[in-house]
Amino acid sequence: MKKSLNITWLGEQRYVGVNPSGQQLLIDNSPTKIGVSPMDALLGALATCTAVDIVDIMAKKRTPLSTYRIEVEGERAETHPKRYTHITVRHIASGPGVTAEALGKAAHLSHEKYCSVAASLNAEIHVEAVLEDAAVSS
Known part of the structure; x- marks a missing residue:
């Protein structure tokens, strides 16, 4: 399966990517930052990729999430290309019937x-999977 994204330079260090459907992604490494940096976009892509899976898995288990957020942190190498060497993805959720064990299994499966x-x-x-206190209610 091929995917494509056309990137256009907007000046400074600002770029817009457009996919074949017309959706846009603003990547901005300029001093004025009106978009996210390329490395922040990579962390965001990882977090949302797993989020899609986890929301779907939990719904299929008949324990849909009421609240859900992801905290993602990356450590980068000191030398170029300064890639991420370690990334922590923390899934924080709540919902009626949601258990820490089920959330953790869904996160690892994803x-x-x-x-x-x-x-x-x-x-x-x-x-990491963290069950918020609100999840134990109802």
């Missing part, structure tokens, strides 16, 4: 089997 972004990275990825 990272180990389904997330193509995770599979494409040459970094050690640490996955």
